Amino acid sequence: MKQLKRLGSNAYRTSHNAPTPELLEACDSLGMLVLDEQRLLNSSPEYINQFERLILRDRNHPSVFLWSIGNEEGWIQKTEHGKKIAQTLLAKQKELDPSRTSTYAADMGNEFNGVNEVIPVRGFNYRQFAVADYHKDHPNQPLIGTEMGSTVTTRGIYEKDSIRAYVPDQDITAPWWASKAEDWWKLAAENDYWQGGFVWTGFDYRGEPTPYKWPNVNSHFGIMDVCGFPKNIYYYYQSWWTDEDVLHISPHWNWPEKIGKPIDVWVNSNADDVELFLNGKSLGKKVMPRNSHLQWQVNYEPGTLEAIGYKKGKKITSKVETTDQVVNVVMAPDKTTLMADGTDATVINISLTDDKGREVPIADNMVKFYLTGDAKIIGVGNGDPSSHEPDKCKDGAWQRSAFNGKCQIIIQAGKTAGSIKLEAKSNGLNSGSTIINLVKS
Numbered sequence: 001m002k003q004l005k006r007l008g009s010n011a012y013r014t015s016h017n018a019p020t021p022e023l024l025e026a027c028d029s030l031g032m033l034v035l036d037e038q039r040l041l042n043s044s045p046e047y048i049n050q051f052e053r054l055i056l057r058d059r060n061h062p063s064v065f066l067w068s069i070g071n072e073e074g075w076i077q078k079t080e081h082g083k084k085i086a087q088t089l090l091a092k093q094k095e096l097d098p099s100r101t102s103t104y105a106a107d108m109g110n111e112f113n114g115v116n117e118v119i120p121v122r123g124f125n126y127r128q129f130a131v132a133d134y135h136k137d138h139p140n141q142p143l144i145g146t147e148m149g150s151t152v153t154t155r156g157i158y159e160k161d162s163i164r165a166y167v168p169d170q171d172i173t174a175p176w177w178a179s180k181a182e183d184w185w186k187l188a189a190e191n192d193y194w195q196g197g198f199v200w201t202g203f204d205y206r207g208e209p210t211p212y213k214w215p216n217v218n219s220h221f222g223i224m225d226v227c228g229f230p231k232n233i234y235y236y237y238q239s240w241w242t243d244e245d246v247l248h249i250s251p252h253w254n255w256p257e258k259i260g261k262p263i264d265v266w267v268n269s270n271a272d273d274v275e276l277f278l279n280g281k282s283l284g285k286k287v288m289p290r291n292s293h294l295q296w297q298v299n300y301e302p303g304t305l306e307a308i309g310y311k312k313g314k315k316i317t318s319k320v321e322t323t324d325q326v327v328n329v330v331m332a333p334d335k336t337t338l339m340a341d342g343t344d345a346t347v348i349n350i351s352l353t354d355d356k357g358r359e360v361p362i363a364d365n366m367v368k369f370y371l372t373g374d375a376k377i378i379g380v381g382n383g384d385p386s387s388h389e390p391d392k393c394k395d396g397a398w399q400r401s402a403f404n405g406k407c408q409i410i411i412q413a414g415k416t417a418g419s420i421k422l423e424a425k426s427n428g429l430n431s432g433s434t435i436i437n438l439v440k441s
Contacts, residue, residue, distance in 0.1 A: 001026040003228045004202050008241025013037065013146065013198040015105070016071045018054050027063035034063045035146070035198065041070030041077065041104065041115070043088040051089060055096040064100070067093050068146070071105040072125060078114040086115045105146035107177075110134040121195075126150070126177055128184040135193045145188060145197025150178030152210060152220035155231045155383055156361055156404030158251045165209065165216035165386045169232050169250065170266055171293070175210055181236050186291045189240065199223060199237070204385060218385045225383030227408040229349075235268035240291050246270050247309045247318040252361035254322055258300045267294040271309030271316060279303040324354040326363045329424045329432035338375075338413040340438035345378065345412040348434065350424055352402050359405045365426045367407055369398040373420025374438065375413050382407040413438050 001023075004012065011033035014023070019036065027034050036058050038051050051069070058064050069089040076082035086104065093102050103121040109130030116122055122138070123146035124131055135143060151174050154166040160173075167173050171181045181199075188194040204222035211220075218226060223234050235248035247269045255263060267274050275285035276296050286294045288309075298305070302322040309316045330351045338344040352363035371377055379391050382403035389400060400407045411422060417440045424432045 001030050001032050003224060005030055005032065006238075007202075007223060007230075007234055008238050008244075009202065010241075011035065011065075011196065011198065012202075013068070015147070015198075015200075018050070018057075021057070024058060024061045024063060028061055032063055033065045034061070035066050035068055035103070036064045037068035037105070038070055038089065041073040041082065041085055041089070043085045048088070048092060051092055052096065055093060059097045059100075066121065066144075067097070067100060067102040068123070069093070069102050069104050069119075071146075072107045074107065076114070077104070077106055077108065078111060080114070082114045083117055086118050090118065090120075103144060103146060107147075110137065112138065124148075124197075126179065128179055128187050131187065131194065132191065135191075139193075142195060143193065144195040145184065147200045148179070148184040148188070148197040149181055149199040150174055150201075150210075150221050151181050151233060153231045153233055154220055154385060155225045155229055156252070162212075165212040167211065167220055170264075171233050171236060173211075181233055182292060185237070185240065189291050203228065204383070209385060215388065216386050217388065220385055225385075227349075227381045227383045227406070228347075229383050229406050229408075232266065232268065236293060239268050239270040239293075242270075245311060245314070245316045247274070247307055247316045249276075249305060249307050249318055249320050251320075253300075253302070253305050253320040254360070254362050255300050256302070259302070261300055262297045263300045265296045265298045265305065267296075267307050269294070269307070269309050269316075271311045274307050274309040277304075277306045277308070321358060323358045323360045324356065326352045326360045326365060326429060327355045328353045328357070328430045329367060329426050330357075331422070331424060331432040331434045333434050333436065336434065337437045337439060338411075340374070340413055340415050340417045340440050342413065342415045345410055346436060348409050348411060348422065350402070350407045350409065350432070352405055352426070352429070361405045363402050363405045365429065366399055366401045367424050367426045369400075369409055370423040370425065371398075371411065371420065373414075373418060373436075374416040375411050375420040375436065377409060378412045379410045380408065411436060 013035040017039045101120040103123040104119045105123045107125040109127040110133040122143040125147035153169045157166040201221045204226045206218045208219045209216035232250045239246040273287045276283040306319040332349045334347045351359045380400035384403035
């Protein structure tokens with residue numbers, strides 16, 4: 001939830017099932033609105049009972065602002081039968097929580113028959129170009145994008161690779177039913193009848209490896225990968241969803257095989273205008289269109305690619321540099337103090353850097369982990385959607401290769417107050433270490 005808040009998101013959809021209580025507690029604490037969703041559009045005793053338990057359990061969470069009675073029941077959502085099921089679920093929702101209302105996640109365009117006739121808030125799964133016409137025909141029905149985007153990207157990859165099952169890390173590829181980020185967000189941002197929209201998805205996840213299949217093992221839909229490492233699309237959304245100064249250049253600048261060849265450079269920013277420089281030479285200044293991005297074609301030469309932007313007169317800068325070889329393993333723990341309760345945990349991000357401390361964006365070195373003290377390692381990852389390395393290892397054998405410069409480890413506290421030490425080692429590199437303190441409440 002903290003990662004999503006940093007992105008600029010202010011709401012989370014619990015697709016397509018009841019969330020864990022811990023997730024709702026995090027949303028309550030951090031101020032994240034929640035669209036709480038029922039598993040199926042189904043009025044059988046089992047699913048009525050599930051819906052009752054969902055509402056009774058979650059209705060006192062202040063983060064919950066809207067219920068969803070189901071998702072994409074394609075065979076019945078347009079029919080009278082689907083409409084009657086929806087009315088049954090809506091009556092149950094009003095009985096148990098009259099303070100809130102409901103939506104339904106419909107993969108339907110400008111269609112009114114069925115569930116949409118009775119649902120208080122019309123939900124759109126994709127079909128973003130039909131929203132305007134639907135609103136024109138039904139101007140008094142609030143509407144929201146319940147499932148938008150589904151842009152597919154692989155962190156740190158800049159060419160489609162069908163062998164390793166990667167797609168480029170830019171807002172250029174979407175399945176037939178979906179859209180690029182800019183396609184849907186421009187519509188939502190510029191038309192007040194949109195209440196907003198939920199992106200499919202915040203994070204990559206296991207399964208649905210669109211546009212590929214096995215041996216690819218997880219999706220490419222995330223704004224972040226499974227470890228929460230941002231992809232470039234993260235900075236597009238952050239540019240327009242926050243008031244933070246955003247100026248992000250992609251791709252990286254390590255292309256020894258492409259000297260003299262054109263590189264497609266993207267800048268994501270909310271600056272008013274941006275000027276791009278390669279090794280001190282201006283490549284031109286461009287005005288930043290709202291809810292969009294900027295692009296330059298740059299003939300590659302090693303060195304420094306720098307962007308200088310101005311936002312309401314304030315200068316902001318960003319750069320990417322050609323790095324040297326990997327020298328260091330560097331740790332960045334999410335927190336360094338844990339409760340000694342046997343359950344508290346911390347996520348530690350690992351970067352592989354050169355002798356100047358710059359992350360090497362193509363590094364894939366194997367990193368081995370060694371832990372001392374009353375704690376345990378409970379998982380490792382690197383965000384690679386095609387990696388078959390184990391996320392869980394035998395004690396004493398914890399390891400994970402970096403994927404495009406990064407990997408990750410999760411540590412869980414024991415019950416003894418004191419300190420623990422985690423070391424990360426890789427052949428030929430300077431090791432990294434961090435101390436985590438365990439405290440009693």
